[in-house]
Amino acid sequence: MSGTIQMSINGITVTARPGQTILEAATEAGIQIPTLCHHPALKPIGACRVCLVEVKGQRTLQPACTFPVSDKLEVQTESPKVVEARRFVLELLFSERNHFCMFCEMSGDCELQSLGYRYGLDHWMYPTYTKRFPVDATRDYFLMDHNRCVLCRRCVRACSELVANHTLDLRQRGAHSMISSDLNVPFGDSSCVSCGTCLQVCPTGALVDKRSAYMARDKDTVHTKSTCSQCSLGCGIDIVTRGGLLLRIQGDWQGAVNGGVVCARGRFEPLYETRTRIATPLLRDEGDLREVSWSIALHEAARRLRDAAPKKLGVLVSSRLTNEALYLLAALFRDGLKARTAGLLEKVAPPISAKAQGSLADIEKSDCLLLVGADPAADQPVASFLIKRSVDKGARLIVVGDETHGLSAFATTLVPPAGLASALERVQRADYPVVVYGAGIDEKARAALKKLDSRARFVALQPGVNTRAAVAFGFEQTLKVSGLDVLLVAAGEQDMDGQAVIEKIPDATYLIVLASYHSGLTEKADVVLPVATWPERSGSLTSTDGLVLKAHKAVDPAGEAKADWEVVSLIAEKLDRKAGASLEEISAEALRTLA
Amino acid sequence: MGKVTIATDWLAACAGCHMSLLDIDERIVPLLELVEFTSSPVTDLKHPPKEGVTVGILTGAVSNTYNLEVARMMRERCTILIAVGDCATFGGIVAMRNLAGTEACLRRAYLETESTVDGIIPSHPDIGTPLEHVTGVGEVVKVDLFIPGCPPRADALFYALSELLAGRTPVVLPPEHFTYD
Numbered sequence: 001m002s003g004t005i006q007m008s009i010n011g012i013t014v015t016a017r018p019g020q021t022i023l024e025a026a027t028e029a030g031i032q033i034p035t036l037c038h039h040p041a042l043k044p045i046g047a048c049r050v051c052l053v054e055v056k057g058q059r060t061l062q063p064a065c066t067f068p069v070s071d072k073l074e075v076q077t078e079s080p081k082v083v084e085a086r087r088f089v090l091e092l093l094f095s096e097r098n099h100f101c102m103f104c105e106m107s108g109d110c111e112l113q114s115l116g117y118r119y120g121l122d123h124w125m126y127p128t129y130t131k132r133f134p135v136d137a138t139r140d141y142f143l144m145d146h147n148r149c150v151l152c153r154r155c156v157r158a159c160s161e162l163v164a165n166h167t168l169d170l171r172q173r174g175a176h177s178m179i180s181s182d183l184n185v186p187f188g189d190s191s192c193v194s195c196g197t198c199l200q201v202c203p204t205g206a207l208v209d210k211r212s213a214y215m216a217r218d219k220d221t222v223h224t225k226s227t228c229s230q231c232s233l234g235c236g237i238d239i240v241t242r243g244g245l246l247l248r249i250q251g252d253w254q255g256a257v258n259g260g261v262v263c264a265r266g267r268f269e270p271l272y273e274t275r276t277r278i279a280t281p282l283l284r285d286e287g288d289l290r291e292v293s294w295s296i297a298l299h300e301a302a303r304r305l306r307d308a309a310p311k312k313l314g315v316l317v318s319s320r321l322t323n324e325a326l327y328l329l330a331a332l333f334r335d336g337l338k339a340r341t342a343g344l345l346e347k348v349a350p351p352i353s354a355k356a357q358g359s360l361a362d363i364e365k366s367d368c369l370l371l372v373g374a375d376p377a378a379d380q381p382v383a384s385f386l387i388k389r390s391v392d393k394g395a396r397l398i399v400v401g402d403e404t405h406g407l408s409a410f411a412t413t414l415v416p417p418a419g420l421a422s423a424l425e426r427v428q429r430a431d432y433p434v435v436v437y438g439a440g441i442d443e444k445a446r447a448a449l450k451k452l453d454s455r456a457r458f459v460a461l462q463p464g465v466n467t468r469a470a471v472a473f474g475f476e477q478t479l480k481v482s483g484l485d486v487l488l489v490a491a492g493e494q495d496m497d498g499q500a501v502i503e504k505i506p507d508a509t510y511l512i513v514l515a516s517y518h519s520g521l522t523e524k525a526d527v528v529l530p531v532a533t534w535p536e537r538s539g540s541l542t543s544t545d546g547l548v549l550k551a552h553k554a555v556d557p558a559g560e561a562k563a564d565w566e567v568v569s570l571i572a573e574k575l576d577r578k579a580g581a582s583l584e585e586i587s588a589e590a591l592r593t594l595a
Numbered sequence: 596m597g598k599v600t601i602a603t604d605w606l607a608a609c610a611g612c613h614m615s616l617l618d619i620d621e622r623i624v625p626l627l628e629l630v631e632f633t634s635s636p637v638t639d640l641k642h643p644p645k646e647g648v649t650v651g652i653l654t655g656a657v658s659n660t661y662n663l664e665v666a667r668m669m670r671e672r673c674t675i676l677i678a679v680g681d682c683a684t685f686g687g688i689v690a691m692r693n694l695a696g697t698e699a700c701l702r703r704a705y706l707e708t709e710s711t712v713d714g715i716i717p718s719h720p721d722i723g724t725p726l727e728h729v730t731g732v733g734e735v736v737k738v739d740l741f742i743p744g745c746p747p748r749a750d751a752l753f754y755a756l757s758e759l760l761a762g763r764t765p766v767v768l769p770p771e772h773f774t775y776d
Binding site: 100104108127131 | 687690730768
């Protein structure tokens, strides 16, 4: 089929493309057909019958979301017959369960309520609901009230199509139907990965975020588009705030990497931070860290840095810093002060091939995936969703690891590290082989994988958030801290508790720490400069794919904390080595160095 | 022309809808030049007069046999019956009882409450007997206008009364006055 289709909707001539549905053609023509079970990111199933339209020549009304367009099709979207049918459908939906708005969390943002208003549903002729459904609050971050469910199956489809986890389905029949996980176990005990994609697509108050419930209607909130700062994938997120208070995080449907899907690490965990924040600069005085002003703390840090001999000076950075902070640190310490040590706190997934690295988009195109030295289900969950989607499409997944590996249940083949050679043979025979690897590969595995160079694409999953930028700015995997007079550790939000490097720092070394949270590292520090966390700072991050993605400030920093790049900039200024007057200037400089 | 007569009553209700009616504030003064409230739950005369009224307003859900009696009496004695509030239109919060069942609710309230000693479930010819299922008013008598809302805004009630006084009976309230919560 090719060319265009000429059809009419409500008497207006509309041009559509073959393969489109009536709903798609109408939406493109600016004609709004109401929907409920339909979601742009999911495949239509025509479950709710709200989008019913009158199609000339069809005996009954047809759902616009699944009905394909054809030439000379004549459609009525708001005829009296259609409106009567929609009201009937709404009466059935409203009367079936507890759809009373006055004590519902979603009231004001509910798609069912909005339809009730649109069609003036002021009463229904069916008996008021009598069947009681359970409320399942066994998941950590969100609960399900089956009484408010309209069985649109958006959650089921999101779980299968977007996350490819297949936890959710429907059980029972007719009026007893309900959303169920696995073989009817509580959600909290199921194979659910708590990514919250179902929560994001639910049209009613059936799925409720525990943290932000009843805290605001959407019209009272501010949405800030940003980039997730929890792993190296760079998923697009939408930070929802009200009055400077962080409510929740949603996946950005326009996100280049994730297309709206985020994981528990990105959506929920950052909102449940339990570490103690550092709100003011601290300076060690007679053995104790005491609160001081920024000017005193910066003065002390700058004085020590200025006096240190280059051979006795070092800097360690975390990959949780922004491109801007990493760029400024590299410019100040490596190029300016010629520091002996410029190290990265986290491991790095090394390059395998000299050719350009494969991208995450290759995962879904692949027919054979080799996963080695990485556990994306734990470390980069959205990448694990992409891998599972690929498996759903028929790709073979060879996982190097054992049953404890997060994707072992989805693997076609599970091979121990010793079996890598035989796995490589199978990968060689594939049409579109993709190797997904992380920092867990050793030299032997790396050498073995090189044999696939001519055939496979290599997709690195960097273990840190901004590892790729840190490496590009010249920070090496070295933690040589012995014999240093002055050491600056830019830890940012990195969890430093129990990190081996802390023990290695000699007591005699003057330690300057840039951190958001108290840890074993700050306990040892001589100067602590408070750093803003992910929702409190603007800047950019470099994803594991090499995309430079913007993060935007959504709330004010805690106490006197400042953005990581701002802190480094202030230190540089004190040392008369200021680079860039504004974030834009620094970003542009950083980008130039990265490119 | 005499004043238009209005009678109001509540069934299983929280009184919020009546509060909302009072919330029309100073507009009640000119309104009272045109209408006469013959009876209401907060006046001495509780029931609509035998000779009938033009407009009957019922708030609250039908929860027991007494509510049924009141609803039927109002229907008989008024020309235009308005169901006001989510309870009267859909069953509302009162209908949550349907989820547990009337038996269980009575047991919980009168026998199993932590502070109750030797409780009994009240039962007397003078009081209504709870029904098996709670419903909206529309399921037991014919209703001419439904005004949902918990409670409906004062503006919505004032709008409906103004329309009726102008000789028009709204079928469905316009969007600016139509709310479920």
